[in-house]
């Protein structure tokens with residue numbers, strides 16, 4: 001029986017979660033859930049100069065916002081307690097583990113202490129280059145007996161620990177789950193560093209050690225890590241460990257087919273959150289950057305994606321990030337939400353716009369969502385649409401001046417105000433509104449833009465916006481009178 005699937009997302013906490021990272025996390029999550037396995041988070045923070053606690057919190061918050069819940073890893077809120085039996089799940093807290101493995105590799109003569117200085121290395125490299133050779137480090141310490149080297153270290157000499165590659169002389173071949181057979185000749189790398197002076201381990205070393213100790217069965221990560229696989233395979237082999245199966249996800253490109261970068265617009269999950277994208281929509285979108293469902297379904301919930309996820313349908317070619325498609329997809333997800341949920345999702349955006357809808361009924365929420373949800377594609381745009389219904393934010397825009405100067409406008413607005421005042425109910429239907437428009441047309445002898453633009457200004461303070469026949473039935477008589485009076489007073 002094969003062991004249960006265990007996969008991890010291993011972010012380096014050096015900023016917000018990028019959409020590329022979100023996709024890697026999602027593919028791991030979908031793969032695990034599809035196979036009834038475990039999804040684990042490991043924090044790769046041994047680059048002390050770039051990793052911050054603040055970023056760690058941001059990354060965990062973004063993952064939680066996306067609901068990519070992990071069963072083992074750092075606790076979402078506290079920075080001290082990890083969840084799971086194979087922790088700690090932060091590499092900066094596992095230094096003694098890496099030291100032990102490095103010692104074992106030295107004992108097995110698979111690795112060695114190297115005392116070369118940076119100057120010596122540079123000199124050697126230049127010399128090798130001049131001779132037309134590959135400029136890999138050829139350390140004189142490779143053959144030094146471990147006990148002798150250890151004595152030097154104990155005497156305070158500075159050393160790095162290097163992995164021995166020169167005796168390997170072979171091709172490393174593995175079947176990548178996405179790219180098929182991959183072959184790396186061993187001399188693609190020289191004796192690489194495992195531990196820096198001072199004992200800080202490097203990425204390739206920690207990664208292989210942790211993937212083994214944390215019992216990963218599969219490693220799904222970004223394409224840029226493909227060449228790292230060679231060093232990691234060498235470490236597995238030297239330790240006599242079985243390597244996990246690797247899968248390297250295609251690049252995400254911008255519209256100019258360049259690697260997606262911040263310079264051309266939002267790329268972090270946090271920015272999309274602030275712009276009013278739903279996590280479900282963002283996940284749906286990133287899932288399709290390099291994968292498609294066998295049945296061609298595009299708009300999917302996380303459950304539907306989990307059910308369909310199959311790495312054999314992951315693409316090798318780079319995927320283009322299309323911001324227009326993301327927005328469209330967000331609109332599809334927004335419109336599919338039950339109206340109560342849509343209302344809840346809008347709340348933080350109302351709050352940042354200082355919009356308050358305290359005394360509205362569930363019936364009104366339902367009615368307004370049904371009427372307005374096709375007029376916006378993000379929650380931020382949604383808040384702007386709802387803002388037109390708030391008297392507190394009613395303003396007469398400068399574009400209205402021209403319309404206010406027309407000789408017919410005053411009469412139109414006055415007639416409108418009177419009709420609203422005389423209207424028997426608190427609210428108005430679309431038909432009531434159509435009737436009133438007709439009555440104004442007849443009594444003021446206006447039509448076309450003299451009628452419609454003047455009414456728009458009387459109701460929303462500007463000549464453009466959501467259709468009045470949609471808005472008016474959502475407004476109270478009191479509000480409509482208040483607005484008309486303000487316009488008349490101008």
Ligand code: GLU
Nearest residue numbers: 010011012044207221225
């Ligand atoms: N810490 C690496 C990164 O953020 C992950 C490498 C891996 O998944 O092996 O790119």
